[in-house]
Amino acid sequence: MSIHSQKYLSDHSVKQIYSLIIDIESYPEFLPWCGEAKVIDKFDNTIIADLSISFKYLTERYRSEVKLAPPKKSKAKIEVSTISGPFKYLNTTWELSGEGKGTLIKFNIDFCFKSAVLQKIIGIFFNKACEKMLAAFVSRANELYGK
Numbered sequence: 236m237s238i239h240s241q242k243y244l245s246d247h248s249v250k251q252i253y254s255l256i257i258d259i260e261s262y263p264e265f266l267p268w269c270g271e272a273k274v275i276d277k278f279d280n281t282i283i284a285d286l287s288i289s290f291k292y293l294t295e296r297y298r299s300e301v302k303l304a305p306p307k308k309s310k311a312k313i314e315v316s317t318i319s320g321p322f323k324y325l326n327t328t329w330e331l332s333g334e335g336k337g338t339l340i341k342f343n344i345d346f347c348f349k350s351a352v353l354q355k356i357i358g359i360f361f362n363k364a365c366e367k368m369l370a371a372f373v374s375r376a377n378e379l380y381g382k
Contacts, residue, residue, distance in 0.1 A: 237347070239365040243340045247376045249331045252338050253311045255376055256329055257303060259284045265375040267367050270294060280304065283318070295321045309333030323347040342369050 245252055259282065262272040270287040275298070277283075282301040287294055297320020304312040315327040325346040332339045344365060 238343075238345045239362055240341070240343045241365065241369055243342070243369060243373060244334060245338045245340055245373060245376060246336070246382065247338055247380050248336075249306045249309055249311050249333050249338045251380050252331050252340060252372075252376060253306050253313070255372060255379065256313050257282065257301070259286075259301070262286070265378075266371050268364070271296075297322060297325070299325070306331070317346075321348055321350065323349050340369070340372075 259272050259274055262269040268288045268290050270289040272284060272286045275283045275285055280303040282303065283298065284301060285296065285298050287296045298318040299315050300318050302314040302316075304310075304314075309332060311329075311331040313327075313329040313331075315325070317325040326344070328341075328343045330341040330343075332341075342365075
């Protein structure tokens with residue numbers, strides 16, 4: 236089991252950050268280790284997506300269910316859980332709340348691979364990888380919406 240929580244205060248609006256996070260098919264353009272991302276289905280406030288992560292010589296594919304709580308009164312939430320793939324479980328939560336002219340981003344991820352060997356390998360780099368991932372979202376927001 237690996238757990239990581241992080242907060243970041245962005246200069247961008249809740250709506251902008253929310254739009255960036257749910258634009259899943261753009262992930263390979265800016266997220267480290269994301270090889271592929273494809274939306275399979277969309278219904279109500281749910282997205283089903285297939286993603287692949289690549290690290291060194293390892294590539295793993297998985298399917299996720301993304302539950303959306305769109306921006307409302309300067310708050311939004313996105314919850315991601317795996318449906319299939321190499322994980323026993325993978326749960327990610329993005330909580331966005333308006334702070335002044337910006338957005339407080341609360342990012343939480345909790346996962347466990349089915350393979351103990353894979354879990355051990357990834358565990359070594361886990362916190363740094365999570366920090367890089369959030370930094371990639373922040374950088375992408377700056378690129379799309381200005382700094």
